[in-house]
Amino acid sequence: MNIGEKVKALRNERGMTLKQLSEATGLSTGFLSQFERGITTIAVEHLATIADLFKVKINYFFEEERESEPIVRGYNQPVIHQLNNMIYKQLSRSPQDKKIAPKMIEIMPHEKRELPTTYPHQGEEFVYIIEGILTLVIEEKTYQLYHGDSAHYFSTINHNWDNETNSIVKFIVVHYPNDY
CATH class of the missing domain: 1.10.260.40 (lambda repressor-like DNA-binding domains)
Incomplete structure (x- = not known):
């Protein structure tokens, strides 16, 4: 406010x-x-x-908005962490007490063009592409996801994603159960 x-x-x-x-x-x-x-x-x-x-x-x-407010403003999305060429932003005010953990991930372009190793983990995963082209690998199959595309899969199978382009890729990912 x-x-x-x-x-x-x-x-x-x-x-x-x-x-x-x-x-x-x-x-x-x-x-x-x-x-x-x-x-x-x-x-x-x-x-x-x-x-x-x-x-x-x-x-x-x-005074800042109270932490109990459910809104996270686009200009104030906290960066959870940075890993290699990826920036993870929190889209939930208090994901610790929730069952899902929505995040926005930005993958920067990079020189290395080898796809990352796939891996499984507990639960389900949903991704929605906001900008760019996301390379999604599920088991042995590789998909190119474009703006507006989405994927929903069990994360207990081998999977991973990457940016194989020269532009930033932005997408929303929701994990269940919450892996905050």
């Missing part, structure tokens, strides 16, 4: 109209409306006035 949305939430909780907030702060209703919708920013001294009006500390507006 951005700062304007937090102001709007406080205003609505207190049953205050934009006009009333405007009168209490000396800011125009048009400006306040744009601010609440994230169209414009606000000077710190005006935000301090609003904080005083609603009897909250000014840092209330700058």
Whole structure:
């Protein structure tokens, strides 16, 4: 939730109209409306006035979203780890207590063109290609998956994936059970 949305939430909780907030702060209703919708920013001294009006500390507006929120913003996906030419990003706020673990994986292009060794592990795996061409090996068969393609298979069979192109490959993978 951005700062304007937090102001709007406080205003609505207190049953205050934009006009009333405007009168209490000396800011125009048009400006306040744009601010609440994230169209414009606000000077710190005006935000301090609003904080005083609603009897909250000014840092209330700058606090991060609580960890209990189920949303992970695209601009704030935590990198779980990097392995060789792969970057793993977490797509779940708290996968530790869930049955599935969705991740976005980015495979960078690389010089070595030998496919990685396949291996099995417990459960099921689902992949969905966002960008690029993913090479997927299941048992002895090799597939090329393109944007919008997906695959769902038991991960107890030998499998692996790689990027054999000169472009980045981005895809979502979901494991069951959660291998977080």
